[in-house]
Amino acid sequence: MALPPAISEDFPSPSEPRMASPEGGESQDPRVRRTRQILQQTLAELLRTREFESLSVHEITDAAGVNRATFYAHYPDKFALLECMVAGRLHALLEGRGVVFDGSCSMALQGIVLGVCDFLTQSLRQGAGAKCPKANQLPPHMESAIIAVVRGMLLDGIRKHPPEGEYSPELLASTASWAIYGAAREWLQTPDHPPSEEVAPAIQRLVVPILHPEG
Amino acid sequence: MALPPAISEDFPSPSEPRMASPEGGESQDPRVRRTRQILQQTLAELLRTREFESLSVHEITDAAGVNRATFYAHYPDKFALLECMVAGRLHALLEGRGVVFDGSCSMALQGIVLGVCDFLTQSLRQGAGAKCPKANQLPPHMESAIIAVVRGMLLDGIRKHPPEGEYSPELLASTASWAIYGAAREWLQTPDHPPSEEVAPAIQRLVVPILHPEG
């Protein structure tokens, strides 16, 4: 498989990854939680010294002490695992800050923006060893995973307080999430960029009109 | 159960604990290694803030995210888990220093003595929060676990090079292991005791005659 699969519609929760078979809802079985946590944590550790593209499923499961067949019982491929891993970490970061986007409060939106900026920064710092020696860039599949998480959070919030415009929640969420990530990425690649606390309000002001096209 | 069961004859390896059913040999199944590692690690973490006596099996398995029935499939009781946990940590400490007792070399014996002293010190430091606020003492079941590990190592070494005297390897190993632990304990409880590097040779000279009654 050369190209990653399309990001699924459903939000890829870390404990209930994007899969072919089962419906949503978090798994209760301790074995399931344990296996997914081990796989995600192992991938995170491998990414400190290895490039994602160069990793095989066999290598990940070997390092995790998990059978390869078990891997495929949880994730369709390594891209899904990456997505869930990033989702889990980003979610943990945002939850640790008490950020919950409900569709109307722009403070929460700014929290998401700030979270993405900081998450990008720390992800780059961690993988400084092997991944992108010179350019301040993340591997592409990690980027789309972050966007998918942000899109899922925005979509949840928008659906709770749907705006009255003509645009679908999906379109609004996708547009805003790509915009947020693009802005954060641009900020990060700017030499001598200001701290995230300064740039976050600016990005937030740029994105707000997307979510509230009328006002 | 009010009293701990007697220390078994076989050495309680961390990955193959003292059990009713199976024979010796380390388990190959990743699930088995994982479960035992989680339980031992969880116990170690709990002991930082809790007293061993006050812990129930239910509490340990709950914190570990392991089913209580699974616990009993690996350990007959919490004392066996403690023993295996201590054995694993002490073994790791000694192996990290390259200590292997083969029954004859007194340098290795001194390595064991030094390891016990340092292990006692670090065990006390870790559990300083809750266990024994004033006296420099370890919970009794931890003490017997340490002695069991030392006894097992000595027994392995003695059997490789059995001395010619009238004493059985078991008697020699038990006597020496209790002597070593008692000496280390006395050293640790002495106010302003010298560093372990100084006391270890002294203890070793005390114990050597036990293992080599003739010479």
Place this chain on the structure above:
DNA sequence: CACTATCTGTTGACTAAGCAACAAATGTTG
């Protein structure tokens, strides 16, 4: 004392994880 509560082991039915083997696709080297 009786009542309640918790802990200890144990059992049997169900489910997830391990394992070996497979076919197919993809590289890689001569």
Place this chain on the structure above:
DNA sequence: CAACATTTGTTGCTTAGTCAACAGATAGTG
């Protein structure tokens, strides 16, 4: 190109872990 090795998904069978429920032991409370 051909031969070889690696990776990817998938499949049946076995084993370990989960879960609920059980009986017995221990201990606290009115």
